[in-house]
Amino acid sequence: MDWVLFGKFCSSFIAFAIPLILVAYGGMFSEHSGIINIALEAIMIIGAMVGSLVCSAFNDAVISGFPSQLAMFICIISAGLGGAIFSLLLSFASIRLKADQTIAGIALNTIAPALFIITIWAVQGEANTNIFLPSWRRISLSMMGITSTSLPPFVNSLLTYSLNYLTTIVAVILIPLAAVILYKTSFGLRLRACGEHPQAADSVGINVYRMRYAGVTIGGFLAGVGGIAYVLVVSSSFDGQVAGYGFLALAVMIFGNWKPVRIILAALFFSLFTTISNMTNIIDWLPSFDNIAEGAKLYKLLPYLVTIFVLIFTSKRSKAPKAEGIPYDVSKRS
Amino acid sequence: MMNKSAIPSLKKDSMWKRLRMTPWFISFSSSIFTIILGLIAGLILLIVINPAKAFSAFGILFVGGFDSAHSIAQFIYLAPPILMTGLSIAFAFKTGLFNIGTPGQFLAGTFMALVGAIVWNCPWYINILLAMIGGAIWGFIPGLCKAFFNVNEVLSAIMLNWIAIIIVDVAISNIPSMIDPVYATRTVNIANVNASGIIPGWGLENFDSGLNISIFLAIIFAIVCWIIINKTNFGFELKACGSNKFASKYAGISDKKNIVLSFVIAGALAGIGGAFQYLAPTATGGYSLQISSLPEEGFTGISVGLLAASNPIGCIFAALFISYLDVSGEAIQQLRYAPENVSFIIGIIVYFASFVALVRIWLQKVYKKELFRFIGQMIVKFCKWVKTRFHRGKVIDAEVGEVSSSTQKKVDEVTQKSDDIHPLENKKEEETK
Numbered sequence: 001m002d003w004v005l006f007g008k009f010c011s012s013f014i015a016f017a018i019p020l021i022l023v024a025y026g027g028m029f030s031e032h033s034g035i036i037n038i039a040l041e042a043i044m045i046i047g048a049m050v051g052s053l054v055c056s057a058f059n060d061a062v063i064s065g066f067p068s069q070l071a072m073f074i075c076i077i078s079a080g081l082g083g084a085i086f087s088l089l090l091s092f093a094s095i096r097l098k099a100d101q102t103i104a105g106i107a108l109n110t111i112a113p114a115l116f117i118i119t120i121w122a123v124q125g126e127a128n129t130n131i132f133l134p135s136w137r138r139i140s141l142s143m144m145g146i147t148s149t150s151l152p153p154f155v156n157s158l159l160t161y162s163l164n165y166l167t168t169i170v171a172v173i174l175i176p177l178a179a180v181i182l183y184k185t186s187f188g189l190r191l192r193a194c195g196e197h198p199q200a201a202d203s204v205g206i207n208v209y210r211m212r213y214a215g216v217t218i219g220g221f222l223a224g225v226g227g228i229a230y231v232l233v234v235s236s237s238f239d240g241q242v243a244g245y246g247f248l249a250l251a252v253m254i255f256g257n258w259k260p261v262r263i264i265l266a267a268l269f270f271s272l273f274t275t276i277s278n279m280t281n282i283i284d285w286l287p288s289f290d291n292i293a294e295g296a297k298l299y300k301l302l303p304y305l306v307t308i309f310v311l312i313f314t315s316k317r318s319k320a321p322k323a324e325g326i327p328y329d330v331s332k333r334s
Numbered sequence: 335m336m337n338k339s340a341i342p343s344l345k346k347d348s349m350w351k352r353l354r355m356t357p358w359f360i361s362f363s364s365s366i367f368t369i370i371l372g373l374i375a376g377l378i379l380l381i382v383i384n385p386a387k388a389f390s391a392f393g394i395l396f397v398g399g400f401d402s403a404h405s406i407a408q409f410i411y412l413a414p415p416i417l418m419t420g421l422s423i424a425f426a427f428k429t430g431l432f433n434i435g436t437p438g439q440f441l442a443g444t445f446m447a448l449v450g451a452i453v454w455n456c457p458w459y460i461n462i463l464l465a466m467i468g469g470a471i472w473g474f475i476p477g478l479c480k481a482f483f484n485v486n487e488v489l490s491a492i493m494l495n496w497i498a499i500i501i502v503d504v505a506i507s508n509i510p511s512m513i514d515p516v517y518a519t520r521t522v523n524i525a526n527v528n529a530s531g532i533i534p535g536w537g538l539e540n541f542d543s544g545l546n547i548s549i550f551l552a553i554i555f556a557i558v559c560w561i562i563i564n565k566t567n568f569g570f571e572l573k574a575c576g577s578n579k580f581a582s583k584y585a586g587i588s589d590k591k592n593i594v595l596s597f598v599i600a601g602a603l604a605g606i607g608g609a610f611q612y613l614a615p616t617a618t619g620g621y622s623l624q625i626s627s628l629p630e631e632g633f634t635g636i637s638v639g640l641l642a643a644s645n646p647i648g649c650i651f652a653a654l655f656i657s658y659l660d661v662s663g664e665a666i667q668q669l670r671y672a673p674e675n676v677s678f679i680i681g682i683i684v685y686f687a688s689f690v691a692l693v694r695i696w697l698q699k700v701y702k703k704e705l706f707r708f709i710g711q712m713i714v715k716f717c718k719w720v721k722t723r724f725h726r727g728k729v730i731d732a733e734v735g736e737v738s739s740s741t742q743k744k745v746d747e748v749t750q751k752s753d754d755i756h757p758l759e760n761k762k763e764e765e766t767k
Contacts, residue, residue, distance in 0.1 A: 038488070089685070093685065093688055093689055097689040097692050098689060098691065098692055099688035099689035099692075100688045100689070100691075101688075102432055103640050103684065103687065103688035104685060104688040104689075106636050106637075106640065106684060107640075107681050107682070107684035107685035107687075107688055108681070108685070109633075109681075110633070110637060110677055110678075110680060110681030110684060111677075111678055111681035111682065111685065113674070113677070114674040114675070114676075114677040114678035114681060115678060117672050117674040118379070118383065118672050118674055118675060118678060121383075121672045122383055241627070244492070244496070244628075247492045248492075250488070250489070250492070251489045251492060251493065254486050254489050255489075292504070292508055295504070297500055297503060297504050298500070298504060300500050301497055301500050301501070304493040304494075304496050304497050305493075305497065307489075307493055308479070308485075308490055308493050308494075311479070311483070311485045311486075311489065311490065312479060312483045312485060313483075315479075315483050315484045315485040315486070316483065316484055318484065318486070
C-alpha cells in the first residue's frame, strides 16, 4: 500500500473528525442539561478567534525562545475559555430570561462573524480580516528528537501528515474525559436529570439553573477548543469562517442520538465520507465522471446524502432529552 | 380589586388603558423596544471602537438610507428577497417548524428561475412560477422526512442546503448556454438573452437603481400569507399543529399532511425570493458559480421572520428595516467602521427578540406607571384632536363641528376623572404587595 496516500488520508480524516467530535460533545453537554445549542457555529468562531489571536500574540516570544508547545497549550485553553464565556450569552438568555433557545442561538450565529470582523479591524487595522497562524503550531519531528528515516513507513506517514498537532493530543484526552464526566459521575447524572425532568431534579435538591449554566459553559469550552482544532489544521490563517462545521456537529450529535460513543462513531462515519469526497483525484479506483463538467464535485454530495439516508432509517428511534428547549419554571408542574 | 374596577368602569376607561391591554399594541411596542435596545448596543459598540466618530456614524446609520433617491430605491430594492425568505421562516414557525433550509430553497428557486429565463426563454411570471416549484420541491424533502420518518427538520434542511449548492453548481456548469461567454464562473446576463424574462419595473427603474415591481409582488405575497394563516381553515389547522400536535391529532387534524404542506409552502416562498433576487435588471452579474458559502439572503430571512414575531405583515416592515440598515451600513464605512457593525446590531436585535415573552410582561407592568400613563394620554388626545380636525374639515356646517368638540371636552373630562382614580388604585396595590 502507498504509505503517503495512507498518511494523507488519515490526516484529512483526523483533521475532520476531531473538531466534529469536540463540537458535537459541546452540543451534547448543553442539550443534556436541557438547553438547545444551535449557536455551536458561533461559539466555534469566537473560540477560534480568541485562540488564534493568542497564538499570533505569542509569535515573537516563541521565535525568541519561548517553548512553542506551551504557547500552543495556552492558546488552546484560551480558545476554550473564549467559547465558554461567549456561550454565557446563550445560557443567560435561555435560563435567566427564559428566551426561545433556537432564536437566541440564531442571534448568536449572526453576532459571532460580525464580532469577529469588528474585533480584527480593531486589533489588526482596517480591512485586514485574516489572523495569521505561525508555522510553529505544528509539532515537528525534529522537536520530538526523531528522524523520519528511523521510523517504520506506517508510523512515519502518520506522524508527517496528521498527528502532530497539540490539539489532537488535547482532544484525545478531553473526549473520553467528557464522556466519563457525563455518564459516570454524580455531576453528570444530575446534569442529565435536568435535561430529562427538571422538576424531579429540583425536588431532590439539585439547582436546575446552576446545572444548566454548567452544561452550556462546559459545552462552550469544548466547542471553543473544537474551533481552534479546526482552524489550526485547515489553514495557515483564520478568516472567521468555519465552513458550517457547527451545524455539521449538530447533525452529528443528533445522528449519534445524544450518546458519547455513538457521536464518535457518527463523526468518524461522516468524516470518512467527507475524506473520500475530498480525495477523489488521488484514489484511483473511484469512477470519475469525465463526461460531466465539474463531475468531481458530485462526490462532495456523498457525506450529506449518506447522512440523510441513514437518518431516514434511524430517526424513528431517535430520543432527544425530554425537557430540551423548555425554560425551567419552578411553579410549573409536568 | 382588579375585577371590581374593570367591569363597571369599562366605558369610563381611558382609551390608553384599553390600548395598553390590546395584544397587537403590546407585540408592536415590544418589537420597537427590542429594536431600540439593539441600536443602543450598536451605539455602545461604535463608542468602544472609536469614541470620536461614534455619534456621527450612528447618525449616518439612522439617516444614511434617506440621503438620496438612489439610496431609498436601493434599500427598497434589497427588501423583496429577504421579505420572501422571512415569510418562509414565519410560515413554517406557525406550524412549529424551524425552516433553516431557506438558503437551499432560495438556491433551488434561483436555479429554476434562471433555467426558465435563459434556457426556455419564458416570460418573467412563468419564471417566478418555476422558482416557486423549485423551492417547493426543496421544501418538500425535509417535510416528508419529518412527517414520515421523524427526521429532525433542522438537520435534514442543513444537509439539503449544502446539497443544493453542489447540485446547482454542477447543473449550471453542464448547461453551456447558461454560462457567460466572458466570465466562466457566472451565469449569462439575462437582459442580453431574454429581456422579457426580467421582472419589469413599470417606471420604477427610473430611480437610478434596480427597483422593479417585485416589492409590490412581495407585499402581496405577505398579505396572502397573512390571510391564509389567520382567515382560513387550513391556516387554523397549521397553527393548531404548531401549538399542540397531540391535541390537533385528537381533533382529527392530520399532522403529517400539515407538516408536509407547511414545508412545501415555506419552500415555495423562499424559492420566489431567489427569483426576485436574480431576475432584477441590475443583477447583471448573474448567479456566481463556485461559491462555497450559503446565500446570505436565506439567513437574513431568519432575522426578518424572528423580528416580525412570525407575523407576515410584520415581515414587510422587518425586511424594509433590515435592508435599510444594510444600505446605511455601507455608508458608515466612510468613517472607517466595518460594515459588519450592522449585522452585529441585527444580531443583538434578534437576541433581544428571543426573550420577547419576558419583555411583553415587563412592558405591561411599565405601561401602568405614571409617566407612561401621561405619554399614553398625550398620544390618545393627539389622536382625538386629529380626529376632530378631520371631522371639521369634512362637515361643512360649523355648528356640528362645535358640538363635536364640546362633546369631546366632556369625554376628556370623564377620562380625566377615571384616570385620577388610578394612582390611588396603584398605591393600594403596592401596599397590598
